[in-house]
Amino acid sequence: MMIKALVLNCTLKPSRETSNTQALIEEVTKIMEANDVSTEILTMNDFNIEVGVTAEAVSEKDEWPMIFEKVKKADILIIGSPIWLGDQSSITTKIIERLYGGSSLTNEKGQYIYYNKVGGVIVTGNEDGAKHVSRNIIYALSHIGVTIPPNVDTYWVGEAGPGPSFIEAEGYKNEFTMQHAKIMAYNLMHFAKLLKENPIPTEGNVIDGK
Template sequence: MKALVINCTLKPSPEPSNTEALAEVVTARLSGYGVQVSSVRAVDLDIAPGVVTDAGDGDEWPGVHDRLLESEILVVASPTWLGRPSSVAQRVLERMDAMMTETDDEERPVAYNRVAGVVVTGNEDGAHHVISEISGALADIGYTIPGQAWTYWHLGPGPGPDYLDEEEKGRDWAHSTGRTMADNLHGVARALTSHPLGPPG
């Protein structure tokens, strides 16, 4: 079984990413189940705007699309900016929109029988809104969203330290929730592998 993490931080590599650090709690748990985990930092790629799988010369989204189709588990990780998912997360979801019209050999949308979850960080609130927006979009595309398939960390009202700077406040809860997220993603992915959804009625 394979999992892909798409980190939608605004920070290009090799700048440290708070979102990546929290996502690693989830991926470590998945790896413990024997899941092969890979990740991509979307901001490092030239991903053209649009709602197509391939936007032509120079567009690096098709490589990400191929990795999505190789993975039973998807984790979209995003910081909170202005109470919303990052602009990079929005770009990723817009490109994934094309998957709604792509089907497999049994005429099922290609996202069927795949599961997805969300990781969010930020030093101000808005995490539940970001989780809802991303989860709703992924469900529209065809992913199955298990119960409690998310985790987040935020400091609370007002500016302050980031996840990587704050070594105590909220971390135990975010990590515990992240491990539960991984458990639920893996469990439902296994169930769908054994009992896959059929084509839409």
């Protein structure tokens, strides 16, 4: 059974630059790949993604529809975000709005299109705010129809004030962060397989109300 995981890295940096969020994302995807899960990480800043609440192209240059096709094919959807001023990045907000724009679409059974996908969040930052950002993203994913297993938020933050971030501070040595990276990966894989084998039944949740 092939499980596909898609990670949308919402760092403000392009992929050619070193990203602390990317580094923690890779700690999670390494576990998934070791368990035969197909993973793909897309850095959102590499693409021209217009502002809007729609799954369709906002302009001729808008590349969101291509990314949205990958979202539709994914069994696991993870959003990675840095923390800026105690909140998620502006790119994270834009991506959530574009995901929301497709939330009225339905699958072949008449359920919302994000049904039978599982979601999680990965957060990095210099100071506290990780739980706030995780809460925002997890609620957004749940609201549009993504299933949220237990303990699928993984984060790392440094001490108060300016200082080294995940890579420089060797956050991969943090026992709490790495334990939750493992828990997150396994819980997402477990629930993705469960939903592959036992999709959410249609009773009471098809859009026509039947």
